[in-house]
Amino acid sequence: MNFSEISRNIFKKRSLYELLLTSKRSELKKSLNVFDLIVIGIGAVVGTGIFTIIGTAITGSPESPGAGHAIVLSMVLAAVACVFPALCYSEIASMIPVAGSAYTYTYATMGEFMAWMVGWILMLEYAIGNITVASAWTGYFIQFLKGFKHVLPDFIINFPIWLRYDYKTISAMCNNYNWDIHDKIPYLFGHIPIAINLPAVGIVLLLTMLLVRGVKESTRVASIMVGVNMFMILSFIVVGAFYVKPEQWTPFFPQEPSGVVMGAFLIFFAYIGFDAISTTAEETQNPQRDLPVAILGTLVICTILYVCVALVLTGIVPINHIDIQAPIAHAISYLHKDWLNWFAGLISIGALCALTSVLLIYQLGTTRILYAISRDRFLPKSWRLIHRKYRTPHIMTWISGLVVIVCGLFMDLNISAALCNFGTFTSFVIICLAVLILRKTAPDVPRPFKVPLCPWFPLTGILICAILIAFSLRTLKTSSIYFLLWIVVGVLIYAFYGYHQKRLEEKGRIRKKVCD
Numbered sequence: 001m002n003f004s005e006i007s008r009n010i011f012k013k014r015s016l017y018e019l020l021l022t023s024k025r026s027e028l029k030k031s032l033n034v035f036d037l038i039v040i041g042i043g044a045v046v047g048t049g050i051f052t053i054i055g056t057a058i059t060g061s062p063e064s065p066g067a068g069h070a071i072v073l074s075m076v077l078a079a080v081a082c083v084f085p086a087l088c089y090s091e092i093a094s095m096i097p098v099a100g101s102a103y104t105y106t107y108a109t110m111g112e113f114m115a116w117m118v119g120w121i122l123m124l125e126y127a128i129g130n131i132t133v134a135s136a137w138t139g140y141f142i143q144f145l146k147g148f149k150h151v152l153p154d155f156i157i158n159f160p161i162w163l164r165y166d167y168k169t170i171s172a173m174c175n176n177y178n179w180d181i182h183d184k185i186p187y188l189f190g191h192i193p194i195a196i197n198l199p200a201v202g203i204v205l206l207l208t209m210l211l212v213r214g215v216k217e218s219t220r221v222a223s224i225m226v227g228v229n230m231f232m233i234l235s236f237i238v239v240g241a242f243y244v245k246p247e248q249w250t251p252f253f254p255q256e257p258s259g260v261v262m263g264a265f266l267i268f269f270a271y272i273g274f275d276a277i278s279t280t281a282e283e284t285q286n287p288q289r290d291l292p293v294a295i296l297g298t299l300v301i302c303t304i305l306y307v308c309v310a311l312v313l314t315g316i317v318p319i320n321h322i323d324i325q326a327p328i329a330h331a332i333s334y335l336h337k338d339w340l341n342w343f344a345g346l347i348s349i350g351a352l353c354a355l356t357s358v359l360l361i362y363q364l365g366t367t368r369i370l371y372a373i374s375r376d377r378f379l380p381k382s383w384r385l386i387h388r389k390y391r392t393p394h395i396m397t398w399i400s401g402l403v404v405i406v407c408g409l410f411m412d413l414n415i416s417a418a419l420c421n422f423g424t425f426t427s428f429v430i431i432c433l434a435v436l437i438l439r440k441t442a443p444d445v446p447r448p449f450k451v452p453l454c455p456w457f458p459l460t461g462i463l464i465c466a467i468l469i470a471f472s473l474r475t476l477k478t479s480s481i482y483f484l485l486w487i488v489v490g491v492l493i494y495a496f497y498g499y500h501q502k503r504l505e506e507k508g509r510i511r512k513k514v515c516d
Helices: 003-010 016-024 034-045 048-059 068-095 102-109 112-146 167-177 198-213 215-241 258-278 287-316 327-334 338-375 394-407 413-441 456-475 477-515
Strands: none
Touching (some): 003 112, 003 477, 016 102, 034 215, 034 258, 034 287, 034 338, 048 068, 048 258, 048 327, 048 338, 068 258, 068 287, 102 112, 102 338, 102 413, 112 338, 112 394, 112 413, 112 477, 198 215, 198 338, 198 394, 215 287, 215 327, 215 338, 258 287, 258 338, 258 413, 258 456, 287 327, 327 338, 413 456, 413 477, 456 477
């Protein structure tokens, strides 16, 4: 096979007609309405960002400065960075209502190789991001158990740390507190450390089983959790507003202005919720109408909530006293009001519900993207089998759940969050490019929703995301190396497996036509 043939193959595109036909013939059950989609979006966005990441974004980390009181500007910057990709997602999702999100859209505009790479990056965005959320879920679950110290036995409330954290986290804790790590965790054969985040494993397994049952059943559960979550957040905003001290917002800007940009980068981790909406296109009853409404509605609602929470949090607690593990619950406790102690406990319950809904929706997005990739034969055909009773990709669902569990045993929470962000920004750039390409290559295809001021809005989205990627690559050294390694691994998988599988599929299709 010569170079020109390889070059021609890797740039092969899927026609829009073929994609729309795939959607109509989909084996997935169409059961979602616009309310379900908004629940999915809010459930994915309003969770990790408010209950965990906001603390680090305000105070900073060893690799980056914090935004301080200017976290509000970080959130506005993150929202602005999202507006343009969100508009682009809305146009393409209404135009091509097919599972797979950015992967599918790239296949229609940039060809086979770029589609695979975007799909591979989306795995970084969802599966690795899920590890971050699962780790955060464990932290709030432990805080929740402590509220029952007079009811439950001590061995349940204070179960061993090797059953609640990964090895790297335990090692860091031992260094900080001068503990002997051999006293804290067991070793297999005297050399292999055993550390299992048991709560995270348990919740991922439970949600995987729920997703196998069906997407409608999953969104019902997510609706309940989002309802509890929204009630807790709104209660925090209303109650906390009475204790805000405006003088604490000064000085407003941090000593390191770059902290505002890094704050936006970290908060951006939570904003992949509207991307998750587009992954359910084949299970939406009226995707052309409902997908744009849900995507833009989610972005507006969540941005308002984020800004209000940030103002109240920084108005109650001094910057140097903000807790990075459970900032919202800690803020209520910081007021030292006896009658509010019960409310801090309720905040922990709200956080558990929020993080559970995020886990559920990230898992949903992971499986639907993998399903689309497998349907195109980049992954084994057996992975995309549909359950006869529930009409869900059950094998793919279990595979994605097990990947999160296994990777969660050794991946660091902060690195996972940064890797997820790199994947998100990259996919957003691709989406904006896809809109520009389709406006040239398919100008007559019906678009129920169109990006205004094209090409300026898509170009602005590309510019903002590219700047944030470049800035973060320079700042987050460890995560940057992992991101580049992830891309290299994706290229190798395509070169030694995916490319050949696609050629075998094409030969099979040709034989079938000849026989017919």
